[in-house]
Amino acid sequence: MGELNGLYALWYREFKVFLRERSRIISSLIQPIMWLVIFGTGLGASISLGGGLSGINYQAFIYPGILCMIVLFSSLFFGLYIIMDKRVDFLKEVLVAPLGRTTIFFGKVLGGATDGLIQVALLIALGAAFFSIPFTAYSLVMTIIVVMLLLISIVSLGLAIGALMSSPEGFGLITGFVIFPLFFLSGALFPTKSLPAWLGTFVALNPVSYAVDALRNVILGVSSTYGLAMDFAVLFGFALIMIIVGTWAFRRMKF
Amino acid sequence: MAVIVTRNLTKRFGNLTAVNKLNLEIEEGEIFGLLGPNGAGKTTTLSMLATLLPPSDGDAIVNGFDVRKHASQVRHSIGFVFQDPSSDDLLTGRENLYLHALMYGVNMRNVNEKMDSVLRLVDLLDKQHVRMKYYSGGMRRRLELARGLLHEPKILFLDEPTLGLDPQTREHLWSYIKKLSAEKKVTIIVTTHYMEEADLLCDRLAIIDHGRVVAMDTPARLKKQLGGDQVKLKIRKPNIAALRKLKYVKNIKRRGDMLTLTVNESALHLQEILKRVGPVESVESRSPTLNDVFLHYTGKEIRESGEEGGYFERMLHSGNR
Numbered sequence: 234m235g236e237l238n239g240l241y242a243l244w245y246r247e248f249k250v251f252l253r254e255r256s257r258i259i260s261s262l263i264q265p266i267m268w269l270v271i272f273g274t275g276l277g278a279s280i281s282l283g284g285g286l287s288g289i290n291y292q293a294f295i296y297p298g299i300l301c302m303i304v305l306f307s308s309l310f311f312g313l314y315i316i317m318d319k320r321v322d323f324l325k326e327v328l329v330a331p332l333g334r335t336t337i338f339f340g341k342v343l344g345g346a347t348d349g350l351i352q353v354a355l356l357i358a359l360g361a362a363f364f365s366i367p368f369t370a371y372s373l374v375m376t377i378i379v380v381m382l383l384l385i386s387i388v389s390l391g392l393a394i395g396a397l398m399s400s401p402e403g404f405g406l407i408t409g410f411v412i413f414p415l416f417f418l419s420g421a422l423f424p425t426k427s428l429p430a431w432l433g434t435f436v437a438l439n440p441v442s443y444a445v446d447a448l449r450n451v452i453l454g455v456s457s458t459y460g461l462a463m464d465f466a467v468l469f470g471f472a473l474i475m476i477i478v479g480t481w482a483f484r485r486m487k488f
Numbered sequence: 489m490a491v492i493v494t495r496n497l498t499k500r501f502g503n504l505t506a507v508n509k510l511n512l513e514i515e516e517g518e519i520f521g522l523l524g525p526n527g528a529g530k531t532t533t534l535s536m537l538a539t540l541l542p543p544s545d546g547d548a549i550v551n552g553f554d555v556r557k558h559a560s561q562v563r564h565s566i567g568f569v570f571q572d573p574s575s576d577d578l579l580t581g582r583e584n585l586y587l588h589a590l591m592y593g594v595n596m597r598n599v600n601e602k603m604d605s606v607l608r609l610v611d612l613l614d615k616q617h618v619r620m621k622y623y624s625g626g627m628r629r630r631l632e633l634a635r636g637l638l639h640e641p642k643i644l645f646l647d648e649p650t651l652g653l654d655p656q657t658r659e660h661l662w663s664y665i666k667k668l669s670a671e672k673k674v675t676i677i678v679t680t681h682y683m684e685e686a687d688l689l690c691d692r693l694a695i696i697d698h699g700r701v702v703a704m705d706t707p708a709r710l711k712k713q714l715g716g717d718q719v720k721l722k723i724r725k726p727n728i729a730a731l732r733k734l735k736y737v738k739n740i741k742r743r744g745d746m747l748t749l750t751v752n753e754s755a756l757h758l759q760e761i762l763k764r765v766g767p768v769e770s771v772e773s774r775s776p777t778l779n780d781v782f783l784h785y786t787g788k789e790i791r792e793s794g795e796e797g798g799y800f801e802r803m804l805h806s807g808n809r
């Protein structure tokens with residue numbers, strides 16, 4: 234009972250704070266929209282996708298990748314923000330509570346995943362309304378599942394890094410060395426079927442690629458590079474590993 | 489029964505020994521004060537007792553549980569009001585209390601009445617629905633105190649609880665803390681810079697300097713141990729040799745033309761002292777305060793004003809998210 238209430242408390246806090254920061258919700262949507270509108274239209278005007286993708290415009294093609302992008306940015310920074318809790322004593326207030334570190338970790342993950350899911354939902358609505366993305370009941374359900382797995386993984390990754398970091402100075406480095414590689418090497422902006430071997434290897438090593446691959450398949454009906462079963466297996470594995478790493482980081486977290 | 493026992497409790501940060509072989513025994517229902525200058529190791533001590541920091545050496549037993557082996561049981565027994573701001577700025581006062589109730593296992597069936605009663609106690613009912621970023625420093629302090637009381641812990645750690653409060657609220661709080669310990673047998677460990685507060689509030693005190701206990705007793709006995717009243721004389725050329733012959737003059741300190749004597753029953757002997765010491769410009773005699781005790785043991789004056797601790801500065805710079 235105690236631990237469940239604690240879990241609810243941590244989720245409640247994140248959710249309330251998220252709802253109070255409407256400006257953050259809006260600004261987190263601006264970047265993905267700019268990618269879709271400017272990059273999608275601009276590049277889409279001069280290239281045509283080959284190899285079984287001929288019926289799809291470039292803007293729609295990158296839409297699944299942009300969904301993953303919003304997950305990457307919002308979730309990783311959500312996790313990193315635990316450093317701000319350290320700077321004030323709010324984290325101590327949580328750590329002195331008679332709750333297990335695992336509970337605290339899962340409370341945070343739930344909070345972060347909820348925030349991310351709301352942003353994704355907004356982007357789905359925008360996609361259906363303005364970018365003529367053809368969502369169906371099936372593709373919606375599958376999208377949510379894929380996005381949830383990715384959200385949990387990336388929030389956990391952010392929390393793990395945040396738990397081990399002691400000051401926000403490294404934030405810029407994280408963007409450069411974690412978010413950008415994960416995003417650009419995910420095939421979010423290009424087809425992954427016929428890549429040069431070296432790039433193909435990097436893309437295949439990046440768990441985010443499997444989310445992009447799965448989403449492209451369920452939303453646009455593009456044939457999957459790795460196979461849906463493989464995509465889900467990798468995403469499940471990634472989430473599990475990140476949860477284990479995050480729990481471990483939380484247990485040894487100092488402040 | 490002792491609810492807190494420490495044996496040679498030690499904390500080192502690299503080369504620095506922040507807490508050095510601390511031995512404490514704190515009884516149930518006692519209000520125990522930790523008094524010491526900045527950096528003496530007060531917060532570090534409390535953090536170890538609350539399982540936030542692992543000790544480098546020695547043991548601590550809180551409510552019968554070893555802080556190393558049974559951290560979870562220890563945390564079930566305690567409440568902590570931190571020195572630094574520790575609430576979420578974007579939430580209202582009441583929401584912060586609600587969070588605390590959920591996390592600290594308060595019975596949720598009558599949680600609303602409980603929140604009302606602690607809010608009334610610190611006089612914040614009218615501000616309960618305001619976001620905490622719009623609270624003044626003192627209001628925030630009061631809310632965090634109310635929060636520490638919400639789950640009715642057996643042992644309550646208060647790290648500089650009255651820093652930045654106005655005198656009225658401070659006294660209000662003292663009386664509540666006294667009531668809490670008297671009626672509910674809550675054991676309270678409080679750190680403070682305010683001598684007057686320590687004197688009025690605490691049953692027993694430990695004076696800490698550089699991580700070591702330099703004196704520990706009731707405030708009355710600590711003051712008595714100094715051996716007499718403090719007599720301050722302003723005098724150009726004191727006849728110190730003559731004073732030394734008087735056996736009721738316990739201690740003589742000279743700084744510029746100020747002479748401070750510790751005198752047993754000064755009222756009886758002042759006449760004699762003035763006769764011997766030479767022509768005096770002014771004289772002042774008073775019973776010893778904890779400040780004198782502090783000065784005696786640490787050689788330092790504790791800063792009495794409300795500015796220290798950096799509480800407000802840290803709050804200004806903390807910008808929660």
Ligand SMILES: Nc1ncnc2c1ncn2[C@@H]1O[C@H](COP(=O)(O)OP(=O)(O)OP(=O)(O)O)[C@@H](O)[C@H]1O
Nearest residue numbers: 501506524525526527528529530531532533571797
């Ligand atoms: N995490 C830490 N790492 C390194 N040194 C630390 C750490 N925490 C405290 N110290 C050092 O330990 C000493 C004791 O600090 P502590 O905070 O316990 O003092 P304090 O008595 O509470 O002081 P104040 O009255 O200013 O609150 C100080 O010298 C401080 O610099």
Ligand SMILES: [Mg+2]
Nearest residue numbers: 530531532571
């Ligand atoms: Mg302190």
